[in-house]
Amino acid sequence: MKKILSFVDSSKQNYLDExxxxxxxxxxxxxxxxxxxxxxxxxxxxxxxxIIGLSKSQIFETKGHPIVFGExxxxxxxxxxxxxxxxxVQPVDPLNLxxxxxxxxxxxxxxxxxxxxxxxxxxxxxxxxxxEAILKHEKELxxxxxxxxxxxxxxxxxxxxNFVKENKKMLKADLVLISDSAMYAKGIPSICYGLRGxxxxxxxxxxxxxxxHSGSFGGAVHNPIQALSEIISSLHDENGKVTIPGFYNxxxxxxxxxxxxxxxxxxxxxxxxxxxxxxxxxxxxxxSTNERTWVRPTLECNGIWGGYTEEGAKTVLPSKATAKISxxxxxxxxxxxxxxxxxNHIKKIAPKSxxxxxxxxxxxxxxxxxxxxxxVKAAVSALQKAFGKSPLFQREGGSIPxxxxxxxxxxxxxxxxxxxxxxxxAHSPDEHINxxxxxxxxxxxxxxxxxxxxxxxxx
Amino acid sequence: MKKILSFVDSSKQNYLDExxxxxxxxxxxxxxxxxxxxxxxxxxxxxxxxIIGLSKSQIFETKGHPIVFGExxxxxxxxxxxxxxxxxVQPVDPLNLxxxxxxxxxxxxxxxxxxxxxxxxxxxxxxxxxxEAILKHEKELxxxxxxxxxxxxxxxxxxxxNFVKENKKMLKADLVLISDSAMYAKGIPSICYGLRGxxxxxxxxxxxxxxxHSGSFGGAVHNPIQALSEIISSLHDENGKVTIPGFYNxxxxxxxxxxxxxxxxxxxxxxxxxxxxxxxxxxxxxxSTNERTWVRPTLECNGIWGGYTEEGAKTVLPSKATAKISxxxxxxxxxxxxxxxxxNHIKKIAPKSxxxxxxxxxxxxxxxxxxxxxxVKAAVSALQKAFGKSPLFQREGGSIPxxxxxxxxxxxxxxxxxxxxxxxxAHSPDEHINxxxxxxxxxxxxxxxxxxxxxxxxx
Numbered sequence: 001m002k003k004i005l006s007f008v009d010s011s012k013q014n015y016l017d018e019x020x021x022x023x024x025x026x027x028x029x030x031x032x033x034x035x036x037x038x039x040x041x042x043x044x045x046x047x048x049x050x051i052i053g054l055s056k057s058q059i060f061e062t063k064g065h066p067i068v069f070g071e072x073x074x075x076x077x078x079x080x081x082x083x084x085x086x087x088x089v090q091p092v093d094p095l096n097l098x099x100x101x102x103x104x105x106x107x108x109x110x111x112x113x114x115x116x117x118x119x120x121x122x123x124x125x126x127x128x129x130x131x132e133a134i135l136k137h138e139k140e141l142x143x144x145x146x147x148x149x150x151x152x153x154x155x156x157x158x159x160x161x162n163f164v165k166e167n168k169k170m171l172k173a174d175l176v177l178i179s180d181s182a183m184y185a186k187g188i189p190s191i192c193y194g195l196r197g198x199x200x201x202x203x204x205x206x207x208x209x210x211x212x213h214s215g216s217f218g219g220a221v222h223n224p225i226q227a228l229s230e231i232i233s234s235l236h237d238e239n240g241k242v243t244i245p246g247f248y249n250x251x252x253x254x255x256x257x258x259x260x261x262x263x264x265x266x267x268x269x270x271x272x273x274x275x276x277x278x279x280x281x282x283x284x285x286x287x288s289t290n291e292r293t294w295v296r297p298t299l300e301c302n303g304i305w306g307g308y309t310e311e312g313a314k315t316v317l318p319s320k321a322t323a324k325i326s327x328x329x330x331x332x333x334x335x336x337x338x339x340x341x342x343x344n345h346i347k348k349i350a351p352k353s354x355x356x357x358x359x360x361x362x363x364x365x366x367x368x369x370x371x372x373x374x375x376v377k378a379a380v381s382a383l384q385k386a387f388g389k390s391p392l393f394q395r396e397g398g399s400i401p402x403x404x405x406x407x408x409x410x411x412x413x414x415x416x417x418x419x420x421x422x423x424x425x426a427h428s429p430d431e432h433i434n435x436x437x438x439x440x441x442x443x444x445x446x447x448x449x450x451x452x453x454x455x456x457x458x459x
Numbered sequence: 460m461k462k463i464l465s466f467v468d469s470s471k472q473n474y475l476d477e478x479x480x481x482x483x484x485x486x487x488x489x490x491x492x493x494x495x496x497x498x499x500x501x502x503x504x505x506x507x508x509x510i511i512g513l514s515k516s517q518i519f520e521t522k523g524h525p526i527v528f529g530e531x532x533x534x535x536x537x538x539x540x541x542x543x544x545x546x547x548v549q550p551v552d553p554l555n556l557x558x559x560x561x562x563x564x565x566x567x568x569x570x571x572x573x574x575x576x577x578x579x580x581x582x583x584x585x586x587x588x589x590x591e592a593i594l595k596h597e598k599e600l601x602x603x604x605x606x607x608x609x610x611x612x613x614x615x616x617x618x619x620x621n622f623v624k625e626n627k628k629m630l631k632a633d634l635v636l637i638s639d640s641a642m643y644a645k646g647i648p649s650i651c652y653g654l655r656g657x658x659x660x661x662x663x664x665x666x667x668x669x670x671x672h673s674g675s676f677g678g679a680v681h682n683p684i685q686a687l688s689e690i691i692s693s694l695h696d697e698n699g700k701v702t703i704p705g706f707y708n709x710x711x712x713x714x715x716x717x718x719x720x721x722x723x724x725x726x727x728x729x730x731x732x733x734x735x736x737x738x739x740x741x742x743x744x745x746x747s748t749n750e751r752t753w754v755r756p757t758l759e760c761n762g763i764w765g766g767y768t769e770e771g772a773k774t775v776l777p778s779k780a781t782a783k784i785s786x787x788x789x790x791x792x793x794x795x796x797x798x799x800x801x802x803n804h805i806k807k808i809a810p811k812s813x814x815x816x817x818x819x820x821x822x823x824x825x826x827x828x829x830x831x832x833x834x835v836k837a838a839v840s841a842l843q844k845a846f847g848k849s850p851l852f853q854r855e856g857g858s859i860p861x862x863x864x865x866x867x868x869x870x871x872x873x874x875x876x877x878x879x880x881x882x883x884x885a886h887s888p889d890e891h892i893n894x895x896x897x898x899x900x901x902x903x904x905x906x907x908x909x910x911x912x913x914x915x916x917x918x
Contacts, residue, residue, distance in 0.1 A: 031770075032770075091769065097669075155771055156772065208736060208737055209737075210884060211887035213887070215657070215855070215856045215858050216752060216855065216856045216885070217752060217856065218752065218757045218787050219743065219751040219752050219757030219759070219787065219856070220748045221740070225761075225762070226694075226695065229691035229760070229763075230691075232692075272679075276671070278680060278813075280812040281679060281812065282682075282810075283679045292678040300678075301682050302777075303767035303768045303773070304764065304765050304768075305764045305765075305768040306762065306764075307761050308550070309764040309783075310489070313489065313614065313615065313659045313820045313821055314489065314549060314550055314783075314886065315858075318762070321763065326774060351741075353737060353739040362772055396674070396675065398672060398675050398774075399774075422675060425670075427671075427774060427775050428669050428775065
């Protein structure tokens with residue numbers, strides 16, 4: 001173990017150089033003009049997996065972006081980890097807010113800046129290097145490992161469920177391991193045991209059948225931007241509650257035990273506000289900030305556009321206006337039901353002076369992993385050794401829909417072992433990963449592989 | 460007169476060919492990348508004015524786009540018309556909604572389609588051809604004529620007021636003539652005697668200091684799109700009235716006489732709704748459609764944007780959202796006062812969870828021309844002869860701020876002699892002008908020049 005860890009320590013610069021080539025590929029899964037690069041990225045992942053020693057690595061075609069799968073099975077008696085990650089990334093706009101180009105990784109102040117650095121290429125790469133480091137010093141890994149790296153996580157993993165269904169045997173394992181989340185705070189390792197689900201919608205409001213001169217027609221026609229604003233503003237009440245009937249019906253209530261645990265976590269609303277540059281918090285009355293983002297369902301506008309959006313003044317009364325709106329879901333809500341509730345409500349409240357259409361873009365379910373599972377215990381042990389501190393237990397507001405599918409289709413619990421930080425701009429300009437956490441992540445992965453067998457026996 | 464009119468009749472194809480070269484120049488005054496074309500357009504206008512016989516035509520530089528001025532003074536005893544028009548045009552987006560390219564004029568179904576065809580190049584060109592036709596058959600015009608064609612009407616005529624102030628002597632005249640408005644309806648010539656004013660604003664709402672992951676932060680931070688929607692939706696009450704305190708304070712009330720005249724105009728809400736493809740009208744309670752757009756002040760959203768607006772789903776909680784909002788004003792409101800009312804109100808109602816900034820982009824005042832003025836009488840006579848029908852009197856919802864300045868700075872009333880139609884998409888894709896009205900416009904201009912002297916004597 002010592003040899004392995006000191007090898008990791010001496011390889012830091014090599015790791016960074018290699019990771020930069022991974023981050024240089026603009027694998028933006030939502031943008032068609034990036035399709036060739038997204039495929040190139042899948043090939044990079046396959047080649048990397050072959051290089052580190054997963055001899056069977058190959059690309060599987062889907063209806064969308066390809067999936068890369070590889071494995072190293074040395075002993076059927078050893079526990080088997082199914083590692084899941086994704087090689088696709090979020091779009092980079094607005095590009096002008098990046099300090100350095102998003103696909104030219106740059107090290108500044110102990111961080112590595114690039115699109116995908118923390119979400120999720122950097123974290124996937126940490127596991128590649130953990131496996132490589134062990135195999136450079138030992139004949140075999142202490143566990144069997146299967147790696148499933150997909151290219152559509154940022155667009156809803158539309159083809160992953162089918163792939164899992166069709167390859168249940170190939171994916172057989174004892175647990176799923178994912179590194180695609182954030183630690184609680186800098187220097188505070190943590191295990192994430194809950195994720196919210198998602199239902200992502202688009203509303204289009206159409207008024208007149210053409211753009212009109214706002215002088216000649218203004219005042220006699222319901223303006224689609226105004227109508228859309230009226231719809232959006234009606235979706236929250238004065239207590240920050242979502243007004244869609246039935247929105248909270250299925251929500252699993254927070255237990256007083258969990259509430260107490262949350263309240264003991266180091267957290268400061270003041271610091272949170274200062275970090276975000278806001279003077280006042282907003283949210284559902286009666287819940288703390290962590291409760292609002294971890295265990296309560298919410299509704300967010302992700303985008304809006306309509307009319308003239310260039311420089312200067314154009315006196316147009318536009319024909320239509322559009323918004324992207326997503327709901328974050330908690331156990332026991334289902335995305336299908338929430339999509340329907342949303343659509344029905346919007347259609348019901350839309351005034352007759354305009355026409356509205358609603359479509360669901362993608363969805364996924366919330367998930368919570370039992371804290372007593374062997375995987376979670378091994379993760380606690382590994383983090384303790386790698387970071388010298390006992391991890392906290394936390395939940396997360398984001399979504400990894402595939403975790404639910406692993407439970408439903410393969411019967412597997414998932415361990416969420418994230419090395420990111422909450423303020424690393426996962427989906428924004430200047431995304432980055434802290435280098436201490438990145439290298440700590442490699443060490444944690446190594447310890448996890450070594451510790452898991454004993455907890456699985458005990459469990 | 461017969462010779463002149465039959466020359467006009469036989470020149471139709473030449474006129475269209477020539478007008479197409481005028482319309483081919485993308486003189487979009489609001490877009491910097493069109494600046495060279497906008498200047499080229501000013502040169503085209505100057506050359507055209509020299510060709511038709513306005514010997515002193517020249518370009519005057521301003522801080523923005525140049526102004527073209529030319530004159531033909533043959534006898535100081537003759538009445539002098541100051542003709543005003545503009546050679547700049549609105550932006551063309553969304554480009555994909557144009558049936559044919561906006562700067563390649565196309566004749567279809569008796570209409571000429573191109574950006575600027577009706578607003579205002581086509582109408583200005585009709586006067587060029589009227590003057591040319593007279594001077595081809597007579598030694599001199601029946602009036603003195605001064606032509607002032609500017610390049611910033613679509614962006615608020617920022618430099619015109621100064622130009623008028625500095626050139627009062629050069630611009631001395633008996634009345635102002637403008638052809639930049641619409642007839643009441645097809646086959647119904649009309650004289651527009653009232654225009655609304657304008658105050659065009661931009662609001663920016665800033666929430667967190669960066670784009671956030673909507674999963675991790677959604678529910679704990681006031682979303683700028685939501686906050687902007689809340690602000691916009693609060694600006695009208697359930698009766699369609701604008702809620703800004705003092706908004707209606709200075710409004711000149713409609714007289715029962717004018718109200719009666721409006722109610723006698725041929726107008727059908729049903730036809731209006733059918734033409735626009737809307738199932739229900741919207742507007743201030745207690746007023747008819749024409750009253751809402753002609754004599755009542757209104758508030759319109761002209762544009763909105765924020766967050767992710769590309770294809771697919773991006774789970775972002777954006778840092779900011781922006782809207783362009785304009786107010787249409789009526790006598791005796793002033794744009795400066797309304798801009799202030801608006802700004803103060805927005806700042807007052809903005810919640811503390813976000814920051815809001817408001818700026819005024821441009822403004823102009825409403826205006827009404829007396830129906831008994833000699834110019835209006837000459838216009839009635841000219842329209843009767845050119846179209847074979849007595850014109851209606853109407854008002855318009857749009858704005859020509861310079862009309863107020865001509866009154867204030869030069870003491871001149873303006874005659875608004877428009878040859879457009881209300882559904883010719885002045886600021887939208889597929890802008891067009893009806894060819895019968897275009898050629899009728901040339902005839903009307905000729906009659907107007909010949910009839911004006913006798914009414915000015917009588918008046």
